[in-house]
Amino acid sequence: MSGRTVTIAEVAKHAGVAVSTVSYVLSGKRTISADTRRRVLDSISALGYHPNAGARALASKRSNVIALVLPLRAGMHVPVLMRFASAVVTAARRFDHDVLLLTADEGTAGIRRVAASALVDALVLMDVELDDRRVPLLRELPEPSVLIGFPAEPAGLTCVDLDFAAAGAQCVTHLAERGHEEIALLGAPSVVYDRGTGFATRTREGFVDALDDHGLKGVALPCEETFDEVYETVRDLLLDRPGLSGLVVHNEAAVGHVLAALRQLDRRVPHDVAVVAICPDDVADRAGPPLTSVLIPAEEVGREAVRLVMDKLEGRAVPESTLLTPLLVVRAST
Amino acid sequence: MSGRTVTIAEVAKHAGVAVSTVSYVLSGKRTISADTRRRVLDSISALGYHPNAGARALASKRSNVIALVLPLRAGMHVPVLMRFASAVVTAARRFDHDVLLLTADEGTAGIRRVAASALVDALVLMDVELDDRRVPLLRELPEPSVLIGFPAEPAGLTCVDLDFAAAGAQCVTHLAERGHEEIALLGAPSVVYDRGTGFATRTREGFVDALDDHGLKGVALPCEETFDEVYETVRDLLLDRPGLSGLVVHNEAAVGHVLAALRQLDRRVPHDVAVVAICPDDVADRAGPPLTSVLIPAEEVGREAVRLVMDKLEGRAVPESTLLTPLLVVRAST
DNA sequence: GCCGGTCGTCGAAGCGCTTCGACACTCTCA
């Protein structure tokens, strides 16, 4: 067992080989005979050896750590973000990497710091705005990076996300097929649009374009997150548009309030008003009634982001843009 | 500007001093004349020097990284957890440390790995269960650790949390003062109690004990998170206990559903039923109506956890148990 | 039976930093 910390030299002595041989067994960068490998591996587990991360990073110029930059801004739905984050951590481990968590307090200085100090090999950035302050920095950084989300000018970057425009359009198509003729999109809080967060804007664009394509009447509105504000928004919407019979909700925090408001306004779902949500599956499932929804494939996006960043680390070419196809699941609300 | 990466040797040459002098300027571990310090600092910013994290860790046996172990289990309210996490990151930066994010997939192996490889100097663990598999490991690890939450047997560990028993009691006291005679606690989902998560259990104990102290009638129930289940729970509760006029809700995900259910059952808040929540301030504020609540001081807990872990790293003695006093804020619901 | 080519292993040179002991000064006080 371990008294003190075990070094590669002790493993080498125990196995009766050179230090470099142990290193090559571990990295597989040179061929090693089956017999020697066995002995080394046995010594490693006998002594409980763990390579020292600092020494490894110093010698190899690779820390095997990637940064996850997660600003946690106002109006963002945290459980969704954490799905992405969690998926990134899990995927990174598959590539034998760990994840350093960076929040927004330091601004871009934190990114610069962890990159310049070689604390991390690469970066994954979340909650990307259309005009994101981090983007110019990424362009000049030698470390590879991947964005989850798209800025306004994504050329030269590597971005991955759900195709929110297609998601917005798919909701419209679904409601059109159900025979609805006038519908509305309740989107993110207005602060999120003001900030120019890509996914909110792109959903709205997809929604509006699809209205035209299907010849539907409709409107796209931002939607706040307190019950009272949601109630007012829904009430006014129904007053203004008596013909409205379908609602697309792209706001995880408000979706429960929307359903409560409809109940209070004596509209039955889906009989009087059909509701489609864009949200994670479990949020849709947990609502009353369970909601037809376009799911946000957080696990897949996170996994893909890590795959891309690893490809870049290995010097492989990657596409600038990766858009995942949305999938609409029909439940009780339409 | 930086072409390649700048080393301490280049800084030393540029400033006309020895490498060790630069190091001492940076660490402050030996006295350096004001003049020399100036020159070194100037060279550092002229060259854009950033110490290499790996080299530093190797030489000093300190990585300046702490692990944040965040399992994200079922039934936990993620936005609340992320407040803690975010507070930990911010506080760690104050001490010039970064945060490595560990999730549950690897189980205890991940903890062992990052500790043994000296990737991290210390650990902060969240979402602690009464009988937590990580606890025995922590006891044998040479690296210091702090738990956010309390296991059943916290002796020998360092734990910090809101005093949930006091929080539960404080809600009862508040309702008693308002003249309520029969009340109920709607707590976490039953899976959380089954798992033996400390905070849920301790709130319930504080609640039940306080009922006795104040001579109130009452009951403590788990509470699921879908609207339909919440609705049934609330409806049955009101049927079974016609005299019930106060509700304590300790479940961030259900609190909106509880209010919606009460509306649907034609009970006005606070006129027919008073509601006190135990949740973050903004959740309480955003509800309809805004809720009297005991706030969960996530920022303070996170900050305190980091302070404790830094004290332990410096070899200072720390209390085994740190309980933060709950604070009840009166809003429109009582 | 000798030559070139693999294969498997070794030794040593760093990677960029911290830290220890040494040393030259300058003060202070007997």
Add this chain to the structure above:
DNA sequence: TGAGAGTGTCGAAGCGCTTCGACGACCGGC
């Protein structure tokens, strides 16, 4: 005035690992 006690700085020895070049041993081909 000289011993003793600071100051401020330097040089060198690692920290534990990866990687490069070297070098036997062994192989097949002619």
